[in-house]
Amino acid sequence: MNRTQRNLAYQAAALLLVFGAVALVVATASANLADRGIELGTEFLGDRAGFTLSESWLPYSPEDSNLWAIAAGIVNTLVISLFVAFFATFIGTGLGILRLSENALAKSFARSWVEIARNSPPILLLLFLYSFLGQVLPVADVVEPIQGVYLSLRGLAIPALDLQGMGWSVTGGVLLTLIGIGSVAKATASRQRETGLCPPWVKWAIAASALLWLLIIVLLLAPSASVELPKANGPDIVGGFILSPEFFTLITGLTFYTSGFVAEIVRTGLQSVTRGQWEAAYALGLSRGRTLRLVVIPQMLRVIIPPMTSQYINIVKNSTLVIAIGYADFMVVTGTVINKTSHAIEGTVIIIAVYLAINLSLSALMNQVNRRVQQGVG
């Protein structure tokens, strides 16, 4: 038997093995399903969910369908991940810079934070923080530390801005403004690269049009918007925006954990830009700010972006840990749906598909960013 034949034989054997395992699994699964009288299908998604969610960013009630419950779970997962990614990036960057500071006190503060964060299981951080909150929050009553702000076992209630259903148009308006500013800035930048000219009025024009936009939005909304104050109703709080202890715990805990890793990434990135780069930029007459912006940060980002991508994906994965404190994320909701309807196979497919979709789009997005950074554009 020659080499090619042997290679073919190996691959055929591997395929046979996998197919055999899959066939065995499928046979057992269909026998088991038949035994328990479960039929594969997606109808269960349309059925009434019938369970409550501890919290939901989408409007949800037990009367809604299983599909809507799962969607609410996905939105919860995404919201947690966004918050954690935002805070962890900022705090982690700060810590990473502090770790290289000359100041012994600041350095050891950052060092202890990073070591504790990186060497503790995140689920324990959540449990610890949650039981800590359970002990410090006022038990049977509502406290009002500042006028209009309430604190109770249910969380922190602050006045909410009630936009009378205009929330979506505001979000849309702000997004449009940002996109507009972005495209003008991009056009100007590419014009500057081609012609070497940057009309000084462009910055002002962008700022003025953005302000104008915001003014229009505010003027449109002002008549209908109102502030909704929370009110204490016995041991309960009615109205306002309530920050629950669960949400606070999971944002704080996961941010603390992730910031330790971000700090190390930022520190490595900073150290990767050698002193000679700074000196060369100064020798060219660049100011400290421009040196940072034009020389140091672009080189640093090259080192930072790939590991940051895996940190962002880790945040999405770690958001599943909120199960420990009973927050309804995507995993919890889907698990409940599976337990209620016993559609384990379909549920598993949904779990795999959703995490794959989130993580693949996240890495596609970050790869896009990475490509720009590696080319030195931007």
Next chain:
Amino acid sequence: MQKLSSDAPGWNAVRSLVGSPFNAVLTVIFAVILFLALPPFLTWAVFDAAVFPAVPETCRTAAGACWSFIVAKHSQILFGIYPFDERWRPLLVCTLLIGLLVYSIRPSAWRARLAGFWIVALMLSWGLMRGGFAGLASVSTDNWGGLPVTLLLTVVAIGIGFPTGILLALARRSDLPVIRLLSTLFIELTRALPLLSILFIASIMLPLLVPEDLLPDKFSRAVIALTMFASAYLAEVVRGGLQALPKGQAEAAQALGLSYWQCQLKVILPQAIAVVIPALTNTIIVMIKNTSLVLVIGLFDLISSGKAALADPEWSSPSVEVYLFITAIYFTLCFGFSRFADRLEQRAKGPSHE
């Protein structure tokens, strides 16, 4: 930036704190943070804390931390519901596993006999925990708990996951398209899913997918899920090492007439693994932390045994203290392990860096 350092170490410390206006501001900020955070914490954890005698009454009168609970219940938290008189056995197992783990990260220990040590240690651990011979009382896996479960899960998952990971890494770089595809599919799928969902899927899907006679118990299900997870991550670490090697190494080995496996085992892998030791220790630390998640599928690890201890109605349920205690155990394991690995790495590099 370029100040010449004077020789007095005390002077350096002073200058690092107030050497420039910016540093002085930083010092003030962090001094304020310390001043606000440290005294209340110390009051709670030390001055007002209840320690001895370790009975519920001590905690009722104290305003601070209830360490008496930890003192009274430490053996239940560490060893779960393992029979009280037999607890020297899990203690011995923990000592054995931690000792061997520390011994194994030294590259000088990497001989063929290390694998033998591990197999003997694991069999010994299993035998000691399970009992039922030589006069040892038999203890079923349902009664195992706490730290030995955490350590056994970590060690078994890495022990099986590492060789599997090496095979997966080689398969992913193989010339055979089918093998490469299968391995890539497995690695990417496993890495895209949170460990918790893998544990969850393993616990709900296995009873459906596997014939009843072959169905593993809860402990083995956790081991399977953790091993899958570990092997996918270790495979990527090893692949990093394989990619770092110049192509000439494989070509030279081939030119010498070595077969594929001889080439991998004698030339490529020893060098590739040496390159990725730091990444390997990181993955091992991640795995130690990850075992804490088996709590979710109802396995009796450290957190679950801590929760079980908290359920005692005699005590005022000092959960903060218990979670702090368990976090401290994990921290000691992970931090100690990473420090030790760092030191080895520094020594391997030689003293001249930085």
